[in-house]
Amino acid sequence: MNATGSMGLAVAVRPCCRLIAAQILPRCPHRHGRRIAALPFFLRCSRGRRHFSRCPCALPPRRSAAAWVRAAVAPARDGAAVSDPRRLSTSVGPVPRPGGDKDFGRIFVQGLAAVKPLVIDSVEQPPAVGGEKTKKEAVEEEDRSEVAKGRLQSESEKEAWRLLKNAVVTYCGSPVGTLAAIDPAVEPLNYDQVFIRDFVPSALAFLLKGEMEIVRNFLLHTLHLQSWEKTVDCYSPGQGLMPASFKVRSVPQGSNGEVEEFLDPDFGESAIGRVAPVDSGLWWIILLRAYGKISGDYALQERIDVQTGIKLILNLCLSDGFDMFPTLLVTDGSCMIDRRMGIHGHPLEIQALFYCALRCSREMIVANDGSKNVLRAINNRLSALSFHIREYYWADMKKVNEIYRYKTEEYSQDAINKFNIYPEQIPGWLVDWIPEKGGYFIGNLQPAHMDFRFFSLGNLWAIISSLATPKQAEGILDLIEDKWDELVGNMPLKICYPALENEEWRITTGSDPKNTPWSYHNGGSWPTLLWQFTLACIKMGRPESARKAIAIAENHLSNDRWPEYYDTPTGRFIGKQSRLYQTWTIAGFLASKLLLENPELASILTFEEDLELLEGCACSLAKSPRIKCSRRAAKSHIFV
Ligand code: GLC
DSSP states (O other): OOHHHHHGGGGGOOHHHHHHHHHHOOBOTTTTTOBGGGSOSSEEEEEETTOOOOOSSOOOOOOOHHHHHHHHHSOOOOSTTBOOHHHHTTOOSOOOSSSGGGHHHHHHHHHHHTOOOOOOOOOOOOOOTTOOOOHHHHHHHHHHHHHHTTOOOOHHHHHHHHHHHHTEEEETTEEEEEOSBOOTTSOOTTTTSEEHHHHHHHHHHHHHTTOOHHHHHHHHHHHHHHTOOOOBTTBOOOTTOOOSEEEEEEEEETTTTEEEEEEEEESSSSSGGGOOOHHHHHHHHHHHHHHHHHHOOHHHHHSHHHHHHHHHHHHHHHSOOSOOSSSOOBOTTOSSSOSOSSOOBSOHHHHHHHHHHHHHHHHHSBOSGGGHHHHHHHHHHHHHHHHHIIIIIEEEHHHHHHHHTOOOOOOSTTOSSTTOOOGGGSOHHHHHHSOSSOEEEEEEEETTEEEEEEEHHHHHHHHHTTOSOHHHHHHHHHHHHHTHHHHTTTSSOBSEESOOOHHHHHHHHTSOSTTOTTBTTBTOBOGGGHHHHHHHHHHTTOHHHHHHHHHHHHHHTTTTTOOSOEESTTOOEEOTTOOSSBHHHHHHHHHHHHHHHOGGGGGGTOOOOOHHHHHHHHHHHHHOTTOOOGGGHHHHTTTO
């Protein structure tokens, strides 16, 4: 979509969006204080070619790494206005009807009515002493400071930092994200954009290094993109959707060398297959919490525009639909796997990120009259979701054997085989593969359908967020250890296992030539999964496994020029169509290293088991005469 075409859509902005925009958008320092909201459609800012400016967002002062570490482990803010997750988690009663969750609409309207004109503090322009630092000078300075701190970086790390910094994108002179890849050999397509999900490991690497500014800018600018209305043909996706990616575009202004920059988001309307990025908003919430915990800048998450942003995302996720399950119902390709791969329905990856984002929101939403409904709904959903996943997605030797002996066509409230799974669905590969010790969450569950494939990201986030019970979390890591050659092999980590082959590949992927067996999303190996594996290992007190995986990656990544993914069952070859110099490969490697060095910082992303949520779940089951949980799960399974 080009700039002109998109600008034409300005008239389609909903009045509500206008209101939000008018209240929250920052002033562009080069526009004589004119409100950006008065400009059409895009967030934009003009600047002279040689005139670099700072983003108009106030940032916390730069601190030493040690100070950041202290901040990260410091307790969250005090003050009664902020929600206390432990206290709130006891509220497990049903969301009041009538109106049900649609009351969120009212929450937002109330919230907006109360919005006071927001003045975004502008940051003084940096003094022009010594002129602009070139990227090279900045990197050299960085190297010197690392040496001064006595940290010994490997050559791969040094190269990775150089590449990561080179991928940084600026808007109005301030860093706002990182490009997905800078591979000079291939046409960029949309890899020259900042992807929300891809930026998370970059953000983590920067945060762990004490560089907060880029993350803060990213959070605010993507938030401002959220409310814009874009359309896919004649249809507009729901308000609150976060874009999959955005691009900083510039257009020349007049004849005096001025250029105007604007952020152009892609909500899936240009993406291959027109996939909706359901995970973007969830990642945004997760990153917002991590930023607050490590920087101590809780004021950011308490801002009205940020609170509204969180609620808009939740509104999309928690609104009533036709669904029967607490899991989110999505189309194929709505997450990291953004192509047809048979993951429509209730894929684990989305559920794990959803659970994590709900736990983050519960911590961040300011408790007041306007937020009590949403907080209650979050608690209810968390309880139901964890029960559902722990009970019905879990597969281990015992459970598979149980499924093998399932009776079918059970019409009753007491059915054991609730989803009418035909035992014939147990795939041949699983019979030999399922280990005696350990287990995992299956990829998807729907009526008469279990997708038994192992998906790494969902399983890792189930550990990180405590969606899995402690025992299940141990079990998942046991399984990865046991299946190391298949899941890690020559490059951590398989995106999913096993690959779809032959007829199954043809039918499920639509004969996708990029997703051939053991390539790309179909059983390819993705080094960016390493940081998530590292987090899970640290959380479970098994850093050695992460160290082993990082060493394997470090052996290859730099030599192979930081590929996006690897092919073959053991990940031996650089992916057929893999980009080189893929930023989330680079950043994921750096973040993994930094996490291992500072394991206490893993807590900015992890969650511990919350027993009150579980009690809530058991209470709901006990209260409802119509709901019976199979295998006495509420007592046996969820508390282990
Ligand atoms: C591919 C991946 C997607 C990623 C994008 C940019 O489309 O499937 O997860 O965000 O590339 O790297």
